[in-house]
Amino acid sequence: MSTHYGARPTMNDVAKRAGVAPKTVSRVVNGEPGVSEATLARVRAAIAELGFRRNDGARSLRSGRTASIGLLLEDIADPFSSQLNRAVEEAARSRGCLVLAGSSAEDPVRERELALTFCSRRVDGLIVVPAGDDHRYLLPELTAGLAAVFVDRPARRIEADAVLTDNVGGAREGAAHLIRHGHRRIGFLGDLPHIPTAAERLRGYREAMTGAGLPVSPEWIVMGSTGPAEVGAAVERLTSAQVGVTAVLAGNNRITVGVLRALSAQDRGRIAVVGFDDLELADLLSPGLTVVVQDPEALGRAAAELLFGRLAGDRRPPRELRFRTRLVARGSGEIRPGTACG
Amino acid sequence: MSTHYGARPTMNDVAKRAGVAPKTVSRVVNGEPGVSEATLARVRAAIAELGFRRNDGARSLRSGRTASIGLLLEDIADPFSSQLNRAVEEAARSRGCLVLAGSSAEDPVRERELALTFCSRRVDGLIVVPAGDDHRYLLPELTAGLAAVFVDRPARRIEADAVLTDNVGGAREGAAHLIRHGHRRIGFLGDLPHIPTAAERLRGYREAMTGAGLPVSPEWIVMGSTGPAEVGAAVERLTSAQVGVTAVLAGNNRITVGVLRALSAQDRGRIAVVGFDDLELADLLSPGLTVVVQDPEALGRAAAELLFGRLAGDRRPPRELRFRTRLVARGSGEIRPGTACG
């Protein structure tokens, strides 16, 4: 194998061993034509004997392409993020490209750090689920040729491609579903209001209500932290006799789980629920959980397509793709106000 | 900003602009001491004006360290993998290290390709949830100084650190729980038998049965594909009057979901279930799902600790860490045979 611990053989070592020039080794390693069978065999043998492996760092220093893209997520472990991640990975893989993924943890500072770290690694492109509200820090990189696509939320203060979910429409549909089933006092539980998707979903909820000629009490709306304790307290208040909502639209995954936990702790079954984002097992609950689903894989695929298009030379003006949501009715949204239910 | 499209400024450009040598720019960029206040300011200004960003590829070519590790998972989007991923990411982040993650999709060929791709990128270390059963392809890399830690399943045919779950003990405990609640005819549904974890869990099940003096009929054991259709069919058979198991131990996450779906489609509630791996919402089902949980975050953290220890120079012989499981009783495992239940 190699000479001694920690010493990796280089093309030079292989070249000496095979009695050829380094350039010839390069040709063999990269499958370039114009190498005779005999030389090919000798070089291959030398490569195997030494355990040589091309140093891609040096390669991309010379060639200017790293064949890697950066993926900036909210939280890698979150189902939305990880499904997106997989779709992007798959698209990248089919193009011989590697994905560097990282979590911003919803922290703009961390988002920026991570994005710039990726830039230092000279990723060819960046796919970002943004946490911050100012992406001008990317301007020098974009000028230098970086391609960037934003997902789930648009870029702020710069122009860039974006792949989004129709949050307004989705929330409108979710609320409309509850209204259709006889509810007039519907609560909305959303994420922090400065998050664009949260604001859009709130808007969809309002549109559905006013569109149906229903009033909206400020008491019915709680925007804030999505921790279990906070959501539990909010549910408690919304369903109290004082406020008295008969249905709840939950603005995202974590909130939905919080709502279900809180309701199951009390006399669940009287309150109708529609959640935003699907949950594994949602169909096995009783009643099944009615949800408005987005399609993270489609978002990821689309973002990757867009990005690789840019990398292939697409110079058209930035585009904004918007994906529709789908309502999946499973029972929890069909509970009628005042109906008792097992 | 930069001169023209696609041209990234280098340390040389910054140096010229600031009227210093490249090495001085390097010192500034890396926060090395021995630069006067005046020069520091001039260099910083030049960096800002040009939008300079250090090229980490060139840096690691020179220094020999990439400050990145590779993480090879079964499927990035799977909860087990993505939780592991996050724990590893966190550990890496705190050490200024980046994570390259990829999915093998349980395919040994793909595992090998991806692992070797990571090696070409000269990752400092590798954390692998192995799919294949021969890891000798890593030998040249290990000789050359690569650090590797295996997770969930041990390395095969090479000696390497491993961080594992006590699968035998976990399955034993799960089965014992069912036995304790009066079951004598207990089915086991597991993954493909050549997967080490699947085999270990089967062994745990057998140990619990024989330990309790109970016979095990081959009909009660189904090892195979974890697709919903296959699992559904298996459940159908196990619970038929012919075979007549009164309880099922599900060998992993996907199987548990399949089992629950199949049971809810028939007269659910009569069959007791214990699952391996937790599921979000498991506590909201009725009855709540009793599970044997592993701790993917702990595995990830431990693997990262071990790896960074190696990178820091730990030369002790390979270690094998084994993590205990925990039984979380929520109701589905407490159903007694022959008991009707709402």
Next chain:
DNA sequence: GCTCCTCATGACAACGTTGACATACGCTGT
């Protein structure tokens, strides 16, 4: 006024690879 030392800075080469270009060989056609 001299040595000696510190501190700021610079010169240079090397990391491993590849693109551009050069060379050497054998062959074809006349």
Next chain:
DNA sequence: ACAGCGTATGTCAACGTTGTCATGAGGAGC
């Protein structure tokens, strides 16, 4: 026999950074 060509191979420099060593200016100590 010689121009002309194609094929196999080699030479060289450059990608952007940093480790090693050298240099020069200024200050302290005698």
